[in-house]
Amino acid sequence: MLDVRGIKKVYEGKGRTVEAVRDLTFTVDQGELVCIVGPSGSGKTTLLKIMSGLLAPTAGEVLIGGKRVDGPPPGMAVVFQEYGRSLFPWMTVRQNVELPLKQKKLTAARRQELIEESLAAVGLAEAHSAYPWQLSGGMQQRVAIARAVAYEPQVLLMDEPFAAVDAQTRADLEDLIRDIWHRFQVTTLFVTHDIDEAVYLGQRVLILSSSPTVVREDLAVDLPDARDQLTTRSSPRFAELRAQVYAQIHRPKEPAAPEVPSGATR
């Protein structure tokens, strides 16, 4: 479904080039829920921007359903970390969810249906006519998730969506993501710097190195499908997996491969 092949991104600055992403290759199958975890500054956001077509890679390509991404692809929805800056404050919750659907030229009846369904799925069936700034942070992020789900994307990208909400809300929202993924069967790629979150949510965890980024490990999460904040997180297997991810992230970096130009590391 999502094919990332040899992605490399070098930022050219004045007298200084920064190699943010060195070489990333992985695939996400139809209907999978994959977490990407990496230390801060590991080029996660760069990778996400490249996958969503907002940024062109220096080398490599991204394919969605076999089609090369060169601009925001129609079948993709992105949930950003900064919920407060990603919802349109001059529109009500309902209008926010509806705008992309209008852009897709769906009929009014179909739009209505999708809005109701998605807002109910995130637990905001009562908030249609509220403005985003009247809601709490967690609720605002729910609106952003509802908007993404209503769009019926082939691929749903989430960029550290819960980094800015409190712990309790975060746990609720994590369960919401699992729930939505089950319900709508949408291929989901979830970027986070939180190891526990990645293991708890994902079927697979892609562990990234620090910048210049490569894939350290592609780890299958063999926890049972029904997950629960209490029992899953206290299970021995969860602890093992999280230790494994932790070890990979904190493993010292091997020296750079000789063909990489010097001055590229940061």
Add this chain to the structure above:
Amino acid sequence: MTSVLRRIGFALGLPIVLLAAWWFASAGSTNFFFPPLSEILDSLVEEWFGPRLAADVLPSILRLAAGYAVAAVGSVALGVLIGTSRAVRGFLEPVLEFFRAIPPPVLVPIFMLVFGIGDGMKVIVIAFGCMWPILLNTVEGVRAVDSVLSDTARTYGITGSTRLRKLVLPSASPQIFAGLRQGLSVAIILMVISELFAASNGLGFAVVQAQRSFAIAETWAGMLMLGLLGVLLATLFRIVENRRLAWYHGLRRAQRSS
């Protein structure tokens, strides 16, 4: 209800005191240049709200409306263009800086040569003078569109005219309204100034005419009329702004209280 009445009372308090002070101070005035307020108010009602309303006030308001509308539409359109394109900005900015630096009243004699002495000239003077605050604020507003919001719109395929209508203009609207408000006061000033030269009707014309024919009470009353007109327009403007920017004021309140 009582709080509304209190607020109205509070707002009207000082004007009433000032008018009362003026009334009593000027009551027995025999000074030709400072007639009693009672005379001025008589003139205001009889002349300005009488025959002059249609003969002078209305033409002024129509020219003001036309000039302001031209400036608002043109400046917002141009501002969006300049704000979105770095090339256009670099190309136009020096010239715009120059034109902006010219005090608009000085253009009246020149515009009279080019556009004649009719309504067209006056409308152009008003439009030219009040476009700058609108234009500059629009440019700033358009340039300040949030990058995350802009990325969000892009990922949902919102581009072109939809992007303009749903993202750029609403996002810039607080600044656009700030520009429009400044522009309105400039427009009123230029409305009067443009009527001081080669005019045959209008508020500015009538006030000068009254002064030159020593109709002193009517001159004073004309000043009051202009003040009232300014207050009325500012109030209308605030009503429209409060409706259009309700989301913005709510957002600001929410940000302040968090």
